[in-house]
Amino acid sequence: MTGMFPLTLNQVVVRRRGRLVIGPVDLTIGQGGPLIVMGPNGSGKTTLLRVMHGVERINAGSINWAREHPERHAFVFQSPIIMRRSVFENLAYPLRLLRRPKDEISDAVNHWITRIGLENRGTTSASRLSGGERQKLALARALIRKPDVLFLDEPCANLDGRATREIEALLQETAVTGTRVIMSTHDMGQARRLAQEIVFMLGGKVHETGDAQSAFANPKTAEFAAFQRGDIVT
Amino acid sequence: MRRFLLVFFVKKLNLYLSGSKGKCGTFMFELIEGLKAAFRLVITFDPELWEISLRSLRVTLTALLIASLIAMPLGTYLAVQRFRYRRFVIAIINALMGLPPVVVGLIVYILLSRSGPFGVFNLLFTPTAMIIAQVVIITPLIASIAHQAMRELWAEYHDLLISLNTTKAQRIRTLIWDGRRNLLTAALAGFGRAIGEVGAIMIVGGNIDNVTRVLTTAIALETGKGDFALALGLGFVLIGIAVVVNLAIHALSRTEREGRW
Numbered sequence: 012m013t014g015m016f017p018l019t020l021n022q023v024v025v026r027r028r029g030r031l032v033i034g035p036v037d038l039t040i041g042q043g044g045p046l047i048v049m050g051p052n053g054s055g056k057t058t059l060l061r062v063m064h065g066v067e068r069i070n071a072g073s074i075n076w077a078r079e080h081p082e083r084h085a086f087v088f089q090s091p092i093i094m095r096r097s098v099f100e101n102l103a104y105p106l107r108l109l110r111r112p113k114d115e116i117s118d119a120v121n122h123w124i125t126r127i128g129l130e131n132r133g134t135t136s137a138s139r140l141s142g143g144e145r146q147k148l149a150l151a152r153a154l155i156r157k158p159d160v161l162f163l164d165e166p167c168a169n170l171d172g173r174a175t176r177e178i179e180a181l182l183q184e185t186a187v188t189g190t191r192v193i194m195s196t197h198d199m200g201q202a203r204r205l206a207q208e209i210v211f212m213l214g215g216k217v218h219e220t221g222d223a224q225s226a227f228a229n230p231k232t233a234e235f236a237a238f239q240r241g242d243i244v245t
Numbered sequence: 246m247r248r249f250l251l252v253f254f255v256k257k258l259n260l261y262l263s264g265s266k267g268k269c270g271t272f273m274f275e276l277i278e279g280l281k282a283a284f285r286l287v288i289t290f291d292p293e294l295w296e297i298s299l300r301s302l303r304v305t306l307t308a309l310l311i312a313s314l315i316a317m318p319l320g321t322y323l324a325v326q327r328f329r330y331r332r333f334v335i336a337i338i339n340a341l342m343g344l345p346p347v348v349v350g351l352i353v354y355i356l357l358s359r360s361g362p363f364g365v366f367n368l369l370f371t372p373t374a375m376i377i378a379q380v381v382i383i384t385p386l387i388a389s390i391a392h393q394a395m396r397e398l399w400a401e402y403h404d405l406l407i408s409l410n411t412t413k414a415q416r417i418r419t420l421i422w423d424g425r426r427n428l429l430t431a432a433l434a435g436f437g438r439a440i441g442e443v444g445a446i447m448i449v450g451g452n453i454d455n456v457t458r459v460l461t462t463a464i465a466l467e468t469g470k471g472d473f474a475l476a477l478g479l480g481f482v483l484i485g486i487a488v489v490v491n492l493a494i495h496a497l498s499r500t501e502r503e504g505r506w
Contacts, residue, residue, distance in 0.1 A: 081410040092405040
């Protein structure tokens with residue numbers, strides 16, 4: 012399962028309409044617990060995750076997985092993309108793409124419906140769910156394929172405290188099962204609760220990486236120290 | 246100013262009605278007679294009316310099915326796929342929406358006539374020729390509406406479907422299924438255009454009794470003969486069919502919204 016690591020980014024640069032979005036970025040990610048990508052708005056967190064997941068084109072550099080298997084990583088977007096289908100069909104969709112047997116799909120979907128607390132709502136149109144329920148559904152849909160790596164782009168940005176805690180609990184359970192969670196956030200509290208490793212980004216560049224506890228206790232850069240204090244960093 | 250215009254309009258209307266009571270009375274008489282004729286034709290199960298109505302439906306629904314099978318995947322493909330002349334193709338499809346049906350009829354006539362390239366198939370003045378003409382008329386309309394709807398859905402689903410590493414075919418299938426309500430609307434627009442079409446099918450069908458006569462061509466014929474009551478009667482039946490189909494599709498859309506299919 013962990014044969015995909017390390018993930019290596021060499022001198023990766025992304026530009027949009029001539030404007031530098033991230034780069035050059037050099038980063039190596041190995042196995043481990045939740046990795047939290049932090050940084051202020053516009054620092055390039057989302058782009059970095061999208062680049063790693065392969066949904067964003069790079070203009071220079073290279074990205075190498077130890078073993079390339081696009082179906083082995085999943086992505087949860089900041090605004091959950093909910094398909095115009097029922098809750099059941101939303102969850103079944105990734106498995107149908109893999110042409111899994113009907114029984115297996117049904118079992119997996121029912122398991123996840125229970126897990127995210129949407130029992131008896133399998134036939135409900137997913138568009139009728141609340142914001143928190145939608146994000147949990149999007150997370151379950153990403154996890155139903157049992158990915159080795161799960162990317163999350165500020166999944167709790169628009170959620171209240173309760174929904175945020177529920178998502179965090181799911182992520183912690185996921186990390187325990189061996190899925191590498193790589194998540195972006197600018198919420199320091201959430202980062203402290205979840206992170207085992209951190210990547211701090213600023214102005215499209217990686218400013219600090221390493222073990223979360225030591226980074227929080229002894230930041231290597233003045234910018235990360237300022238970000239932790241809640242100061243405005245540019 | 247607005248008040249002045251309103252008074253002016255009311256005065257003019259009164260003047261018109263008082264001066265043309267005879268014309269207005271004739272019109273109302275014909276309208277009522279038309280309604281009566283329609284009612285009589287329907288409740289007596291008039292065989293000719295049923296035959297014409299069923300032929301109208303058969304021709305239109307067949308054309309709609311064929312046009313939908315071409316236009317919906319085409320509209321979706323144009324939403325999903327980027328290629329060099331994509332914008333040009335979209336512009337052409339949009340332009341073809343305004344094709345004059347008479348011109349389409351003329352072109353199909355030339356193609357299917359004995360001296361034309363498809364003359365060997367002997368299709369002129371058959372329901373098949375009418376279906377071909379209707380397909381040509383409504384395909385761009387359905388493709389254009391489908392493309393608009395699918396473009397919006399693709400913008401919504403883009404990241405998810407790319408993230409799930411889907412193939413082009415899987416993306417198109419997913420968009421068609423999830424956008425089925427919008428596609429139903431596109432089909433409805435195509436149906437409305439096809440069922441009311443008269444120019445092209447008159448040319449390629451010939452309005453032959455018991456063979457190619459449909460509601461619209463029958464209305465044109467009866468109007469020409471001066472039988473306004475029957476023409477109006479047929480017209481009301483045509484409107485009735487359009488309303489019933491619209492209501493059926495509306496009901497289908499509602500059940501879809503409720504997640505029943």
